[in-house]
Every structure is written in C-alpha cells, then in structure tokens.
Amino acid sequence: MSLLHEPVLRWYDDHARELPWRGPDASAWSVMVSELMLQQTPVARVLPVHEAWLERWPTPADLAAESTGEAVRAWGRLGYPRRALRLHAAATVIAERHGNEVPASYDELIALPGVGDYTAAAIATFAYGRRHVVLDTNVRRVLARALQGVEFPAPSVTRAERDAAAEVLPEDPATAATWSVAVMELGALVCTASNPRCGDCPVADLCAWRAAGHPAYDGPPRKVQTWVGTDRQCRGRLLSVLRDSDGPVHRSRLDATWPDEPQRLRCLASLIEDRLVVDAGPDTYALP
Numbered sequence: 001m002s003l004l005h006e007p008v009l010r011w012y013d014d015h016a017r018e019l020p021w022r023g024p025d026a027s028a029w030s031v032m033v034s035e036l037m038l039q040q041t042p043v044a045r046v047l048p049v050h051e052a053w054l055e056r057w058p059t060p061a062d063l064a065a066e067s068t069g070e071a072v073r074a075w076g077r078l079g080y081p082r083r084a085l086r087l088h089a090a091a092t093v094i095a096e097r098h099g100n101e102v103p104a105s106y107d108e109l110i111a112l113p114g115v116g117d118y119t120a121a122a123i124a125t126f127a128y129g130r131r132h133v134v135l136d137t138n139v140r141r142v143l144a145r146a147l148q149g150v151e152f153p154a155p156s157v158t159r160a161e162r163d164a165a166a167e168v169l170p171e172d173p174a175t176a177a178t179w180s181v182a183v184m185e186l187g188a189l190v191c192t193a194s195n196p197r198c199g200d201c202p203v204a205d206l207c208a209w210r211a212a213g214h215p216a217y218d219g220p221p222r223k224v225q226t227w228v229g230t231d232r233q234c235r236g237r238l239l240s241v242l243r244d245s246d247g248p249v250h251r252s253r254l255d256a257t258w259p260d261e262p263q264r265l266r267c268l269a270s271l272i273e274d275r276l277v278v279d280a281g282p283d284t285y286a287l288p
Contacts, residue, residue: 002168002170008186008202011186011202017043019047020034020051029102031102032087032127034046034050036114036119037078039083040079041079046078059100060092060095060102061094061095063088064092068085068088068275069286069288071084072276072287073243073287077236079232082274090112090113090115093112102127106120106121106132109123109124118134121133125176125177126180129173129174130177132180133165133169134184135161135162135165136184137187138188138191139165139183139184140157140161143168145191145207145210146208147208148161148209149208152217152219154219154220186201186202234258235271237257237258238277239271239276239277241253241254241257242285251284251285254268254285
C-alpha cells in the first residue's frame with residue numbers, strides 16, 4: 001500500500017466537487033458522455049452541455065436515432081466537434097450490439113469507435129468500479145511530481161510512467177476507482193499546471209518534486225495551444241453559422257465569417273472531409 005493513498009483519499013472525501021457524472025445515480029452513459037466532452041475542455045463549459053445532452057438523449061439509442069448533424073449542433077461550442085461524431089458512432093454500436101447498455105469491460109469499450117485507452121479505462125473505472133490505470137493530463141502531472149520529482153510528464157505516456165501508476169494503484173477495485181478520480185481531482189484543483197498550491201496539497205511532505213526544490217521542467221518543448229487566426233478558429237466560425245441555421249446555408253454566408261479566402265476554403269474542405277459538413281447543392285452547405 002502506498003503512503004499516498006490515505007491522505008489523497010481523505011482529501012478527496014472533503015474536497016470532491018459534486019458533478020452529475022459522479023453522482024450515485026449517474027448512468028454509465030452519463031459517464032461516457034462526460035469523458036468525451038471533458039477531453040481538452042474545462043468542466044465549467046461541459047456542465048450545461050452535458051445536462052442538455054442527457055436530457056435530450058438519455059440513452060445511447062436515443063442519440064443513435066438522430067442524425068450526426070444534430071449531434072454536432074448539440075455539441076455547441078465545446079470545440080473539437082469530431083468528438084460529437086465519435087460519440088454518435090459509439091452510441092450506434094452500443095444500441096445495436098450491446099443492448100443499449102454501455103459495456104463494462106475495457107476490451108469491449110476500446111472496441112467502440114472513437115474510444116481509446118484512456119476513455120475505455122475511465123468508463124470502466126468510473127461507471128463500473130473496475131480496476132484500471134487511468135492516465136489523464138491531471139493524473140499524469142500529479143504522479144510525475146509526487147513519484148518522479150519532475151514538474152511535467154513526458155509528452156506521451158511511457159511504459160515506465162504506466163508501470164509507476166500501476167504500482168501505486170490500490171488492489172481493491174472500488175478503492176482503486178476512488179483513487180483514480182481523487183488523483184484526477186487533486187490535479188485539477190491543487191496540483192495544477194501553473195501556480196500549484198503546494199500549501200494545500202495533502203501529500204506535499206511526500207512529494208519528490210517538492211523535496212527536490214521544485215526543479216523546472218527540462219524535457220521536450222511542451223505544446224502551447226493557440227486559437228486566434230488558426231484553422232481551428234476558422235472551422236469553428238464556419239460550423240457556428242451552420243449550427244445556428246435551421247437548414248442549408250449559402251456559401252455567401254460562410255464567406256462573410258472569415259476574410260482569408262484560401263484558409264476559409266481549406267477549412268471548409270476539411271470539415272467536409274471530416275463529415276462535419278455536407279455539400280447540400282450548388283454553393284450550399286449543411287450539417288450532415
């Protein structure tokens with residue numbers, strides 16, 4: 001048993017946020033929707049969309065019965081809208097092959113379209129209390145600091161990192177599930193990427209990074225996400241026009257959203273290629 005367990009679990013008991021996908025009555029579908037929505041998106045932005053989504057589509061079959069365009073529309077401004085398509089595709093498989101129930105096993109989950117290692121492990125852990133290593137950005141940062149004494153983990157998960165996380169994972173499945181969400185919460189609220197609140201950390205006295213004097217990160221350059229002027233922003237503008245329209249949109253309305261024509265045409269083409277937009281006729285476009 002790791003010395004980290006008791007203080008982290010006790011801290012979580014006292015500081016855990018009340019989130020709808022963590023409640024005792026939360027369905028596995030609610031957990032799955034939250035996991036897809038929370039990828040690279042803050043909790044505050046996800047909460048209202050998650051609530052509206054579950055109200056409209058309380059089961060995977062309800063979503064599968066709708067068009068992919070409606071999924072993209074309901075996704076709103078969460079960003080990375082291909083996640084909406086992945087969720088729709090997964091819901092379709094769940095409805096058709098799993099009796100409209102989100103599967104509990106890692107192997108069945110990772111076989112769903114758009115579900116990778118992290119998402120499969122997270123759903124199995126948080127929805128069904130299974131014992132899996134769950135490595136999101138927050139968990140990786142906490143463990144890198146506490147166990148390895150470095151400010152940030154490597155750009156991608158290494159075998160050594162996964163082994164270290166497995167070594168401190170409690171043996172009891174229910175405790176392991178709570179541990180995983182507790183470490184995640186600690187990273188989100190205390191052991192943050194910038195300005196970590198070490199004075200409020202329940203394992204500050206056990207932290208290798210703190211003991212080493214908080215050495216600065218010296219690994220490969222970390223990606224810094226930009227927004228203004230990027231293709232992501234352009235794509236978002238184009239999709240916004242289509243989401244807010246009840247039907248097909250003439251290209252002239254899309255042209256008005258972005259002044260750089262080559263970039264605009266490139267982004268429109270990429271949206272069509274990603275199946276987020278369809279060509280609805282001469283110079284007319286729509287959600288799928």
